[in-house]
Structures are given as C-alpha cells and as structure tokens.
Amino acid sequence: LEIPDRGVLEGLDPEQRAAAGAADGPLLVVAGPGTGKTRTLTHRVAYLVAERGVPAESCLAITFTRRAAAELAERLAALLPSGRGEPFVATFHALALTICREQYALLGFAGPPSVADDADRAAVLAELDVPMDKPVPDELREGFRKRLRARGLLELDELVPLAVSVLEPGSAASYRDRWPHVLVDEYQDVDADQYALLRALVPTDGNLFAIGDPDQSIYSFRGADVGFFLRFASDYPTATTVTLTRNYRSAPPIVAAAVQIVRPGTLVPGRGLSAERRDLGAARLAVHRVATEAEEAGWVAATIDALVGGSSFHSLDSGRVDGSDEVEVPTGFADIAVLYRTDAQSRTLQSAFTSAGLPFQKRGIDRLADRPGVPAVLRELVHHPGPVVSRLRAAGEALAARVSAPDLFSAEELTLRASDVWSAVELLRPVASASGDDLDGFLAAVATGAEVDALDPRADAVSLLTLHAAKGLEFPVVFLVGCADGVVPLRFPGEDEDERAVREAEERRLFFVGVTRARRRLFLSAARQVTRRGVTSAAALTPFLAPVDEGLLDRTGTAETPRRPAARQMRLI
Ligand code: ATP
Numbered sequence: 001l002e003i004p005d006r007g008v009l010e011g012l013d014p015e016q017r018a019a020a021g022a023a024d025g026p027l028l029v030v031a032g033p034g035t036g037k038t039r040t041l042t043h044r045v046a047y048l049v050a051e052r053g054v055p056a057e058s059c060l061a062i063t064f065t066r067r068a069a070a071e072l073a074e075r076l077a078a079l080l081p082s083g084r085g086e087p088f089v090a091t092f093h094a095l096a097l098t099i100c101r102e103q104y105a106l107l108g109f110a111g112p113p114s115v116a117d118d119a120d121r122a123a124v125l126a127e128l129d130v131p132m133d134k135p136v137p138d139e140l141r142e143g144f145r146k147r148l149r150a151r152g153l154l155e156l157d158e159l160v161p162l163a164v165s166v167l168e169p170g171s172a173a174s175y176r177d178r179w180p181h182v183l184v185d186e187y188q189d190v191d192a193d194q195y196a197l198l199r200a201l202v203p204t205d206g207n208l209f210a211i212g213d214p215d216q217s218i219y220s221f222r223g224a225d226v227g228f229f230l231r232f233a234s235d236y237p238t239a240t241t242v243t244l245t246r247n248y249r250s251a252p253p254i255v256a257a258a259v260q261i262v263r264p265g266t267l268v269p270g271r272g273l274s275a276e277r278r279d280l281g282a283a284r285l286a287v288h289r290v291a292t293e294a295e296e297a298g299w300v301a302a303t304i305d306a307l308v309g310g311s312s313f314h315s316l317d318s319g320r321v322d323g324s325d326e327v328e329v330p331t332g333f334a335d336i337a338v339l340y341r342t343d344a345q346s347r348t349l350q351s352a353f354t355s356a357g358l359p360f361q362k363r364g365i366d367r368l369a370d371r372p373g374v375p376a377v378l379r380e381l382v383h384h385p386g387p388v389v390s391r392l393r394a395a396g397e398a399l400a401a402r403v404s405a406p407d408l409f410s411a412e413e414l415t416l417r418a419s420d421v422w423s424a425v426e427l428l429r430p431v432a433s434a435s436g437d438d439l440d441g442f443l444a445a446v447a448t449g450a451e452v453d454a455l456d457p458r459a460d461a462v463s464l465l466t467l468h469a470a471k472g473l474e475f476p477v478v479f480l481v482g483c484a485d486g487v488v489p490l491r492f493p494g495e496d497e498d499e500r501a502v503r504e505a506e507e508r509r510l511f512f513v514g515v516t517r518a519r520r521r522l523f524l525s526a527a528r529q530v531t532r533r534g535v536t537s538a539a540a541l542t543p544f545l546a547p548v549d550e551g552l553l554d555r556t557g558t559a560e561t562p563r564r565p566a567a568r569q570m571r572l573i
C-alpha cells in the first residue's frame with residue numbers, strides 16, 4: 001500500500017493512513033471500537049477530492065441512520081474545500097428513495113413516488129374496509145401495497161428491494177458512472193437487500209470502501225447479516241484489507257475490560273486493541289449492586305449529581321488500577337450518558353432524574369414520520385408558501401389554532417394536544433433548516449428518517465439512550481444500568497437452545513458496544529430484583545462480566561447473597 005503522509009492525511013496514524021490513502025479497488029477496513037473508523041472514512045473522501053482530484057459529487061457515502069449521515073456530512077463539510085461540490089451522503093433508505101424517484105417510469109409510476117405515512121395507510125385500509133389496526137394482516141399485504149402504489153406511494157421497507165429491481169435490468173451503469181467511489185460505514189450491519197444494492201452499484205473490482213466491526217453487529221433481529229462482512233474478500237477477490245488496532249477513545253481499564261468481555265464470542269479472533277489514551281485516567285470500572293431498580297435509578301441520579309457538583313469526585317473514585325491519584329476533571333451533564341437495554345427501563349430513570357432535578361434528554365429510534373403530530377404537521381405544511389422553515393412555522397400555528405378550537409379537525413387532530421403539535425414542529429425544525437426551498441427533499445428526508453434525533457450534543461443535559469441507539473457515539477462518563485442476568489442478556493420465554501445461543505452472542509456484542517462508548521469513567525449497575533413485563537424476579541449479575549479481571553473492577557453496594565428460590569418470585573400486575 002502507498003502511504004502518503006502529508007496534507008489531508010495528517011492527523012491519522014499509519015494504519016488509518018494506509019486505509020484512507022489506499023489505491024483504487026475494493027477495500028475492507030476491519031477495526032474495533034474507537035479506532036477511528038468513521039474518522040478514516042471521512043479522511044478517505046477528503047483524500048480522494050484533495051489529493052486525487054476526484055470530484056466530490058462522485059463520492060457516495062452511506063450509513064444506516066439519519067444521525068450518522070448528518071454527522072458524516074458535517075465532518076466532511078469541515079474537511080473538504082468549499083465551493084467544489086459535495087459528496088452524496090445518505091442512509092440506505094434515502095439512497096434507495098432517490099433511485100426509485102429517478103427511475104419512476106421503470107417502476108410503473110406516473111411520477112416520482114413518495115413514502116406512505118399513517119394517513120395514507122388509513123385511507124387505503126378504509127378502502128379495503130379494514131380497521132386501522134396495525135399491522136396489516138398478511139393476506140392483505142399485496143393488495144394493500146398495490147393500492148398504495150396506485151396513489152404513487154411506497155412503504156419504507158420496499159425502497160431498497162425496488163431500487164435493486166430497477167438497477168438489475170441495466171440502469172446500474174449510469175449510477176456506476178455517477179458514483180465511482182462508494183463508501184459504507186458500519187458495514188457489519190448490512191442486510192441482504194442493502195448488500196444487493198451495493199453489488200448493483202459497484203462492480204466487483206470497483207471502489208467499494210467498506211468499514212466496520214463484526215464484533216459490533218447488533219441488528220440481526222432486523223435482518224442484518226454479519227456474513228456479508230466476513231465474506232467480503234471472496235465477494236471482491238481483488239480487495240485489500242486493512243486492520244486498525246489502536247483505540248483513541250477510552251481509558252486503558254475500559255479498553256482492557258471490553259476486550260475481555262467480547263473475546264468469548266468474538267468474530268475477529270486474535271484481534272488486538274491497544275489503549276492509546278493513557279491521559280484519560282485509570283479508574284476501574286465501578287460495579288454497583290442494589291436491591292431494586294428504583295434504588296438503582298436513585299443511585300445513578302445521586303452519583304451524577306456528585307460528579308457534576310465535583311465535591312465527591314474523589315470518594316466516588318475509590319479504586320484505581322495503578323494506585324495513582326485521580327486527576328479531577330470537571331464533568332458537565334452533557335458529558336454523561338445513561339444506557340439501557342430496553343426502552344421500558346428509562347421510565348424509572350426519568351422519574352428519578354425528575355425528582356433529583358437533573359436535566360436530561362432521551363433519544364428514541366422511532367420513525368420521525370410516525371411521531372405524534374408529525375403527519376398532521378406535514379399535511380398542513382404543504383398548504384403554506386415559502387421556504388420550508390416558514391411553512392413549518394405557519395403549519396404549527398394553524399394546527400395549534402385548530403386543535404384548540406372545537407370544530408373541523410381530522411380524527412388525528414382530535415387526539416392531538418397543542419403541546420404535541422409544537423414538539424412535532426421542534427422535531428422537524430432541524431430537517432427543515434437543512435432543506436431551504438426544497439419541499440420535496442424535506443418530505444423525503446422526513447419519510448426516510450429511521451430515527452428521531454432529539455439528542456442535542458450542545459444541550460447541558462444527561463443523555464438517556466438504548467444500547468442500540470448508542471452505537472457510534474462516545475461520552476466521557478457512561479452509566480450502563482440493568483446489568484442483570486435476564487436484562488443483559490435479555491431473555492425471552494419459548495426460545496429453543498440454538499436460538500438462545502445465537503441471540504446471546506449478539507447480546508454480548510451489544511454489551512461490548514455499550515462498554516466501549518465510555519471515554520473516562522464507566523459505571524455498571526444491577527438490581528437484585530428486576531421487573532420485566534410485570535413480573536418481578538431475582539436476578540444475578542450479568543454473566544458478561546465474568547471474564548473481566550477482578551483487578552479492573554471496583555465492586556460497591558450491597559454484598560452478593562445466594563439466589564432466592566424461584567418460589568419466592570412475586571407477581572406484580
Ligand atoms: P465506533 O466503532 O464506536 O464507531 P470508530 O472506530 O468509528 O468507533 P471514531 O468515532 O472515528 O471511531 O473515533 C473514536 C475517537 O478517537 C474519536 O474521538 C476520534 O476523534 C479519535 N481518534 C481517531 N483517530 C485518531 C487519531 N489518529 N488521533 C487522535 N484521535 C483519534
């Protein structure tokens with residue numbers, strides 16, 4: 001590999017530079033958490049544009065979520081010379097929608113199709129005389145989709161397969177010319193349709209820059225298949241593989257523990273991960289045991305209060321791996337994230353935070369278009385003139401007025417309250433600001449938004465998010481709550497042994513993703529008694545901590561007691 005060491009590749013280490021500055025052809029970057037994968041991908045684009053004279057718009061960068069796409073676009077804008085075109089940065093859904101809209105005639109549409117929202121679905125279900133109960137019964141599916149299509153509408157999950165179907169009969173060539181460089185972040189999470197789309201867009205010896213970490217594949221329940229990552233070299237026989245092994249994110253004890261946690265099920269045997277950031281301290285991982293989940297939430301709130309207040313920082317930081325003094329680092333609320341396995345766990349946390357008066361923001365991964373109030377705002381907004389931001393404001397005002405006046409509103413508006421409307425407007429505002437006068441682009445961005453990004457990195461608030469939503473992010477201080485067997489890993493009744501083994505392997509990777517979000521401090525906590533679906537039962541500590549050296553852990557809270565017999569389980573409903 002040629003390794004240029006100047007210009008845009010400054011600030012990368014030699015392995016990262018080998019990847020970002022590689023010659024043409026397929027390239028796979030296999031690398032653990034915090035090794036600079038995303039950073040390497042953005043520098044690859046900058047290198048192609050600045051050093052190799054590739055027009056920016058010839059580069060297509062693909063990710064999975066809107067947040068990740070927005071972050072990539074932002075990082076690229078900072079790296080690339082202005083006024084020389086822009087790379088196309090998109091989620092798989094947004095890319096597929098672009099192709100479907102451009103190729104509408106081949107798909108049999110009279111004009112560019114849009115993505116259906118709840119109101120569209122309700123209208124079609126009414127035609128079919130089916131109540132608006134989700135999901136649509138299987139035997140109606142085809143007829144349901146046909147009717148949507150007759151109205152120029154598509155469901156989100158058909159976008160990628162349809163894009164593939166129009167590329168196959170021969171229109172792939174024009175896209176291959178348009179985007180001779182295709183880059184994919186988090187490649188370990190592609191599913192079969194996304195894989196087929198990439199196969200159609202990039203020839204076997206083409207410039208596919210795929211980057212990811214098999215040990216962070218956590219979406220198999222949604223169809224992702226890490227097998228596509230693992231067989232990259234045989235799918236693309238001329239491919240080069242680069243491995244990144246230096247972690248620039250986390251303090252050494254966190255890196256050491258993470259490696260021990262993932263090793264029993266690793267998909268990348270023998271891989272190294274060295275901790276480069278010794279300056280981030282050497283605090284052990286706190287493992288805190290309490291009696292109940294309410295107590296756990298209270299402990300998290302009190303600990304955060306003390307961390308941000310600064311006064312008890314030393315006493316909290318009782319154990320250190322190297323015995324030296326902790327360097328006190330000021331911590332703000334925004335430096336802290338609380339991660340959990342299931343969204344239901346956030347309720348107890350939110351009430352503890354509210355009672356303690358701690359500011360927090362919670363992020364969901366719902367579809368933007370399905371959030372309360374959003375469909376109503378979208379329908380209203382098209383009736384107002386001007387740039388998208390002004391339309392949005394006008395729509396919010398019109399709806400708020402209608403909702404508070406007791407006449408003439410749709411069934412959906414009946415269930416809305418003026419607060420819902422304004423929070424929908426707030427959710428849509430960042431998308432609107434980025435859309436300028438492009439109403440069509442705005443509607444497409446909202447329709448394909450796979451997650452709500454209510455998380456504002458500048459807000460002075462603790463972030464609450466699920467382990468899945470935390471992928472790719474980093475925080476100086478992380479609390480991972482609910483580290484109790486049955487929650488991490490989550491157990492489901494009725495699974496056979498094989499299913500359970502496959503799912504537990506993925507749960508282990510999910511735990512690994514959570515642990516590796518922390519930069520300086522990691523607090524793990526577990527209650528002895530957990531409630532799931534109304535059933536309260538005794539819970540041991542997660543088995544995923546078993547491989548971790550005792551010397552890396554600082555155990556606090558109540559001492560372990562023998563497991564309660566099952567007969568003492570309580571049923572609370
Ligand atoms: P994940 O697997 O969680 O997605 P990643 O491999 O994509 O992680 P990045 O988010 O790109 O990692 O980088 C992790 C952190 O390390 C970031 O704060 C980044 O700025 C920093 N970093 C990456 N490479 C370097 C480097 N060569 N020198 C200094 N800091 C670096």
Ligand code: MG
Pocket residue numbers: 037038472
């Ligand atoms: Mg990343």
